[in-house]
Amino acid sequence: MAQRAGAGRRAPLNRDRVLRAAVARADETGIESLSMRKLAKELGVVPMALYKHVASKEELLDGMVDAVIGEIDPPVPGAGWRTAVRQRVLSARQVLLRHPWASRVIETRTNRTSVVLGYMDSMTGTFLAGGFSADLTHHVMHALGNRMWGFTRELFDDGQGGGPDPPPAAFDEMAKRYPHIVEIAMAATRGDLSAVGPGCDEQFEFEFALDLLLDGFERLRDRGWTSRRDHDHAAAVPAPEQGA
Amino acid sequence: MAQRAGAGRRAPLNRDRVLRAAVARADETGIESLSMRKLAKELGVVPMALYKHVASKEELLDGMVDAVIGEIDPPVPGAGWRTAVRQRVLSARQVLLRHPWASRVIETRTNRTSVVLGYMDSMTGTFLAGGFSADLTHHVMHALGNRMWGFTRELFDDGQGGGPDPPPAAFDEMAKRYPHIVEIAMAATRGDLSAVGPGCDEQFEFEFALDLLLDGFERLRDRGWTSRRDHDHAAAVPAPEQGA
DNA sequence: ACCTGAACACCGTTCAAGT
DNA sequence: ACCTGAACACCGTTCAAGT
Numbered sequence: 428m429a430q431r432a433g434a435g436r437r438a439p440l441n442r443d444r445v446l447r448a449a450v451a452r453a454d455e456t457g458i459e460s461l462s463m464r465k466l467a468k469e470l471g472v473v474p475m476a477l478y479k480h481v482a483s484k485e486e487l488l489d490g491m492v493d494a495v496i497g498e499i500d501p502p503v504p505g506a507g508w509r510t511a512v513r514q515r516v517l518s519a520r521q522v523l524l525r526h527p528w529a530s531r532v533i534e535t536r537t538n539r540t541s542v543v544l545g546y547m548d549s550m551t552g553t554f555l556a557g558g559f560s561a562d563l564t565h566h567v568m569h570a571l572g573n574r575m576w577g578f579t580r581e582l583f584d585d586g587q588g589g590g591p592d593p594p595p596a597a598f599d600e601m602a603k604r605y606p607h608i609v610e611i612a613m614a615a616t617r618g619d620l621s622a623v624g625p626g627c628d629e630q631f632e633f634e635f636a637l638d639l640l641l642d643g644f645e646r647l648r649d650r651g652w653t654s655r656r657d658h659d660h661a662a663a664v665p666a667p668e669q670g671a
Numbered sequence: 672m673a674q675r676a677g678a679g680r681r682a683p684l685n686r687d688r689v690l691r692a693a694v695a696r697a698d699e700t701g702i703e704s705l706s707m708r709k710l711a712k713e714l715g716v717v718p719m720a721l722y723k724h725v726a727s728k729e730e731l732l733d734g735m736v737d738a739v740i741g742e743i744d745p746p747v748p749g750a751g752w753r754t755a756v757r758q759r760v761l762s763a764r765q766v767l768l769r770h771p772w773a774s775r776v777i778e779t780r781t782n783r784t785s786v787v788l789g790y791m792d793s794m795t796g797t798f799l800a801g802g803f804s805a806d807l808t809h810h811v812m813h814a815l816g817n818r819m820w821g822f823t824r825e826l827f828d829d830g831q832g833g834g835p836d837p838p839p840a841a842f843d844e845m846a847k848r849y850p851h852i853v854e855i856a857m858a859a860t861r862g863d864l865s866a867v868g869p870g871c872d873e874q875f876e877f878e879f880a881l882d883l884l885l886d887g888f889e890r891l892r893d894r895g896w897t898s899r900r901d902h903d904h905a906a907a908v909p910a911p912e913q914g915a
Numbered sequence: 916a917c918c919t920g921a922a923c924a925c926c927g928t929t930c931a932a933g934t
Numbered sequence: 935a936c937c938t939g940a941a942c943a944c945c946g947t948t949c950a951a952g953t
Binding site for chain 1: 891
Binding site: 462463464474475478483484 | 925926927928929
């Protein structure tokens with residue numbers, strides 16, 4: 428009792444508690460509204476107390492990303508490389524969907540923490556174990572890019588929620604100015620343009636692009652592709668197009 | 672003379688001059704240091720004067736992105752779809768290299784301006800004209816994603832400049848903790864680990880991934896791919912892997 | 916009607932003064 | 935030696951007071 432009285436009215440702060448509180452706050456109110464001062468207030472401490480556990484806001488963000496990456500499932504043990512990569516990336520995607528702020532923050536990280544490097548090393552190892560050369564694995568990791576974290580910045584999405592339907596009067600204007608976009612939107616929604624906002628199945632789009640890449644990776648591996656061959660003018664497959 | 676005296680010591684401000692100054696400042700000193708107040712000072716006006724021409728800082732950023740997109744070459748007229756897409760995306764990449772802040776800003780844009788929509792519409796039209804179905808074009812645009820602006824957030828790069836070499840003492844530690852990363856880094860630099868910082872040929876990596884995607888797009892088009900076939904469980908090509 | 920200085924409600928972080 | 939209140943040097947934007 429006397430022991431606890433001296434420690435104040437809360438459990439003593441540590442780095443983990445700071446990071447967990449930061450993640451929870453970002454999940455609830457968004458990353459834009461997360462400030463050191465507000466986080467300190469929520470934890471019942473003075474702002475400067477946080478700087479005992481994180482050197483700066485940048486390091487706080489690094490730590491938050493680490494916490495999120497820690498939620499990604501480990502690679503499934505018995506599976507082949509393709510299943511292992513696919514499952515892990517889709518697991519990462521589920522994690523990122525729980526923390527909508529995280530993709531934006533990951534994109535701004537400039538320091539790779541050991542957690543980030545560990546994840547990338549594990550992913551790299553999966554390709555190498557799957558019979559990919561070190562050369563090809565290198566390029567394949569680049570091509571996978573941020574998709575390895577389970578996201579791609581989407582060009583069409585309005586953040587979340589879809590928002591209100593566009594006024595039907597604007598349709599003619601849209602169709603005139605952006606005929607091709609309207610054409611593919613019509614195809615995607617089977618003509619139901621009120622669904623054009625939330626119309627895209629993001630999960631499908633993600634898997635479509637992922638599988639396209641995995642197919643390409645597999646094909647290059649089976650072909651014994653190497654970057655030495657045509658490093659100068661073309662990359663994967665020159666494949667001259669017909670017509671003009 | 673009397674006419675000019677009333678207008679003050681500078682040409683009258685307009686939206687275009689504001690945007691050009693903002694782009695120039697971001698090019699020189701980085702996007703982080705671009706504030707409404709500093710921009711106003713540089714233009715010799717009071718901060719609030721900017722709000723006559725842009726409604727908010729967000730709209731300023733939208734306008735800056737528009738200005739950058741305006742620098743991208745128009746599609747080459749006579750070429751086939753693949754050349755047209757490839758050239759345009761590589762042109763976008765050159766533009767983005769001139770404005771290193773732009774990729775980061777594009778990623779945070781939530782409103783699509785008419786300039787952004789116009790570019791996407793033009794790109795969409797290139798696929799449609801190339802014999803892609805509206806259905807396939809839709810998914811292909813998603814798969815292309817941010818690469819259509821000529822960038823991918825890179826996982827390995829330290830911002831720009833490479834930085835100082837890591838101390839050689841850290842190598843053993845690296846090799847122990849991240850053996851796979853070190854393996855592909857060795858392959859990429861042919862064993863010259865001092866080149867590991869600036870070692871990646873970003874242009875090659877970009878074209879590698881782009882061509883991988885274009886190959887995949889072409890293959891699906893030639894096959895008459897449609898999303899109706901197997902929308903439920905798999906995307907592009909299920910292709911069961913051998914072994915386990 | 917137009918323009919703008921001052922003010923508001925914030926930031927991340929430094930630092931000197933307290934215990 | 936440890937902790938922290940006040941201060942510093944900023945933000946984007948509102949708004950009332952000036953012309």
